[in-house]
Amino acid sequence: MSVGRSGPGRSREPATAPARGPGAEHGAVGTARAGSTAVPGRAGAAGAADRLRVLRVRTVAAVRRQPAAAWLTGLAAAALYIVFSVTQWNQLSSPSWDLGIFTQLAKAYAGLGAPIVPIKGEGFNLLGDHFHPLLVLLAPAYAIAPSGLTLLIVQDLLFGLSVAVVARAGMRFIGPVAGVAVGIAYALSWGLQSAVAAQFHEIAFAVPLLALSLEAVLRRRVVPAVVWGGLLVFVKEDLGLTVLALGLVLAWRLRTVAGLWLAAWGALWLVVSVGLILPALNASGQYDYSDRIDLGAMIGDPAGAVVGLVSGTAKYETLLLLLLAGGLLFLRSPFGLVLVPTLLWRFASSEEWYWGPEWHYSAVLMPVLFLGLVDGVHLLRRNPRPWIRTAALAGVPVAVAACLLLLPAQKFAILADPGTYRPSGRWDAAHRMMDLIPAGSTVESGVVLMAYLAPETRVYWLGNTNPAPDYLVVDADDWSWGAVRPTDAEAHAEQHYPGTDYTLVFSEAGYQLVRLDR
Numbered sequence: 369m370s371v372g373r374s375g376p377g378r379s380r381e382p383a384t385a386p387a388r389g390p391g392a393e394h395g396a397v398g399t400a401r402a403g404s405t406a407v408p409g410r411a412g413a414a415g416a417a418d419r420l421r422v423l424r425v426r427t428v429a430a431v432r433r434q435p436a437a438a439w440l441t442g443l444a445a446a447a448l449y450i451v452f453s454v455t456q457w458n459q460l461s462s463p464s465w466d467l468g469i470f471t472q473l474a475k476a477y478a479g480l481g482a483p484i485v486p487i488k489g490e491g492f493n494l495l496g497d498h499f500h501p502l503l504v505l506l507a508p509a510y511a512i513a514p515s516g517l518t519l520l521i522v523q524d525l526l527f528g529l530s531v532a533v534v535a536r537a538g539m540r541f542i543g544p545v546a547g548v549a550v551g552i553a554y555a556l557s558w559g560l561q562s563a564v565a566a567q568f569h570e571i572a573f574a575v576p577l578l579a580l581s582l583e584a585v586l587r588r589r590v591v592p593a594v595v596w597g598g599l600l601v602f603v604k605e606d607l608g609l610t611v612l613a614l615g616l617v618l619a620w621r622l623r624t625v626a627g628l629w630l631a632a633w634g635a636l637w638l639v640v641s642v643g644l645i646l647p648a649l650n651a652s653g654q655y656d657y658s659d660r661i662d663l664g665a666m667i668g669d670p671a672g673a674v675v676g677l678v679s680g681t682a683k684y685e686t687l688l689l690l691l692l693a694g695g696l697l698f699l700r701s702p703f704g705l706v707l708v709p710t711l712l713w714r715f716a717s718s719e720e721w722y723w724g725p726e727w728h729y730s731a732v733l734m735p736v737l738f739l740g741l742v743d744g745v746h747l748l749r750r751n752p753r754p755w756i757r758t759a760a761l762a763g764v765p766v767a768v769a770a771c772l773l774l775l776p777a778q779k780f781a782i783l784a785d786p787g788t789y790r791p792s793g794r795w796d797a798a799h800r801m802m803d804l805i806p807a808g809s810t811v812e813s814g815v816v817l818m819a820y821l822a823p824e825t826r827v828y829w830l831g832n833t834n835p836a837p838d839y840l841v842v843d844a845d846d847w848s849w850g851a852v853r854p855t856d857a858e859a860h861a862e863q864h865y866p867g868t869d870y871t872l873v874f875s876e877a878g879y880q881l882v883r884l885d886r
Contacts, residue, residue, distance in 0.1 A: 437548050438535035445555035446528025449564050452780060453520035456565070458791040460798060460816055465829060467516050467567040468818030469494065473503060474510035474519060475822060487818060487829045489651065496649030497656060499641035500570040502602040516568075516819030523572035524564065527731075531555040533579040534738050537586055541746040546764045553764075553771040554738040557693055558778055559730035565779035566728040574603045578610075579735035582703060585618055586743060590626050593618055597630055601637035605646065608638025609709035610732070617702050660717045677715045682724035686711075689725050690737060692774070695767030697760065698740035700747055706736045741767055794845070797877035801841070804874055804881060809838040814848030817841060836865040836884060844878035857882045 462468070465487060473483040473494050483494040483503075495501065509522050535551025542550070554560070563571065577596050584593035597614045600607040611634025619627025646655045666673035677683075690707070698704055710732055714722040722729060741763060748760035775781060782788045792798075802821060805811055811821050812828045821827045821841075828834040830848055842857040854860035857880035861870040874881035 435536055435539045435544070435547075437544065438539055438551060439532045441535045441548055441551040441555065442528045442530075442532025445531040445551075446525050448555070448780070448783075449524035449527055449560075450521055452564055452783060453524055453567075454517070455783075455788050456567070457517050457520065458795065459788075460792040460794060460820075462816045462819065463566055465815045465818060466569055467519065468815065468822055468827065468829075470503070470506075470519055470568050470570075471510075471516040471819045471822040472827065474506040475514065477504050477507035478511040478514070486826055486834075487822075487832075489832055490828075490835060492651060493649045496646055496651065498570065499605040499637075499646055500603055502573050502599065503570055505573070514823040516822065519568040523568050526572045526576050527560055527564065528555075530576040530579040530735055533576065533583050534735060534742075537579075537583040537739055538742045541586060541742050542749070542764070546745070547742075549764050549768050550738055550742055553693070553767045554734060556771050556775065556778075556780070557734045557738070558689055558725055558774055559693075559734040559737075561779040562726055563728040563731035566726075569728045569731075570604050571728055571731050574600055574607055574732050575735055577603065578614075578706075578732060579739065581614060582706070582735065582739040585621055585703075586739065586746075588622055590618070590622060590624050593622075594626050594630050598633055601634060601641070605638060605641040606710070606713055607732070608634045608636075608641065609713070610634070610706060612638070613706045613709050617705055621702060660719055660722075661713065662718065666716065673716070677712070680715075680720070680723055682720065683715050686723065686725050686730065689774070690733065692770035693734075693767060694737045694741050695763040695765075695770070697744035697748065697763035697766075698737055700744035701740040703736055703740035703743055707733055707740075738767075794877045794879070797879055801874045801876070801879050801881050805839050810835070811839045811841060812837040813841040814843050814846030816843055816846045816848070836868050838884050840870065840882050840884075842880040842882075844880075854880075 469485050469487050472485045472487055476483045476485070485492050485494045488494065488497065506519065506522060509518055512518075531551055531554060534554045535548055538547025538550040540547070560575075563569070563575075577600050581593050581597035581600075584590075584596060597611055597618070600611050600614075612631045613634075615627045615629070615631030615634060617627070618624065618630060621627075642655050642658075647653050650656060710729075714729060717723075721727065745760050745763045748756055748763075751757055751760070798817065798820070802817070802824075805821070805825055807824045808826070810826045810828065812830050812834055813821055814830055818827050818829065825839075828837055840857065840861045842854050842860060844853055846853075857875075858870050858872050861882050861884075862868055869885040870882040871885055872880060873883050
């Protein structure tokens, strides 16, 4: 829809000139009414109706401008993620305690309460663990469908949204076929597969926000880039560093002071969240992860710190996978700088599970990597040297080929096995046992069943110091017990909580459930 504008070098049309273009009938109506006697209330109602029509026309036009192929790619990716999550849920697969933790958080938010998470400890406020206030957005979905599976599906949909954004940017800047190919390679990237398999984490919100912000940078749209990027500080405290880097890239790329303000915003929230908010809400009055990086040792031995940053097989594997997945040409884009903060804190940490490609830690790198690939190819195609323009053609095929070659070793490979779609042989026994626990009861459990128990009960993890629970679950197959697993749940409970009496109420398929006698 074209709209007339006035300005330097443009003449305004006479007020009596006939209206032209879409919506001209509204102008004609307005002219006809100008000479008539106004009826109180009618003019305002007509104006409001006209504004609604214009808004509707503009909305429809905006939707029609969206590339259908990009959104279909995103929907297909989300469907694939959901299939994986549902099979994982039905097989009682719980790789960590995080899904149980975030299920309790969503339950608390849905009940309009503070995010108290007993799995972490009695009265534990999860905003004192990591700074993620944006997770309050989980409340409506959880209120509609109170289940840990709801969180998995929310994450899958958010990842699918990011796929649509990456594919849309690719179609706009490097062409329809190449853009969709980049979207598919991104959807199947090792970082997103690992994150889906690791189940819900707060980074579910960071992935689409990063994609939207970087897409806006590509389109030279400053305000959306700042808004989407600025929200990242409310997803997790370490993303303040990412926002700082994003702001600097924005300032350099678009030559705008808004980028510097965004960088300052990221630095501010990093300091405020780590230095003030998290210690204030933490039961121990500290930031629990401050000991993961020994800054004093790094400052005292900078050479050793540099060697440590680049030493370790897991680190090499992560860097190699990044280079392959990004088709190498992402290095041409300044977006690569946005990868640096996450890689630095992970590689500087003393915790080795941060270094490798497993878990969810690389998910926030994926939209940066693939939009950097789009940007790199776009920039190289405009290079005046023919051989560089020719080399740019290889970027997307290399990324797609790497994606396909890596698939058999990635998490989604199990979807090719028909057995993946069968529920756990213990599913019925587990749910019959959980049905014996009255709603509102306190339950101590290992990791595997926590997310299933959390919607109806108050769950404690067996590894913490807890008050004596109403019920205690011993799962012979739960890895939480380690090498020594109790064979007699009654004896274990009474020994663990001296002065109590527990009665066995369920014993089947490796599950034992005991009830506290009061």
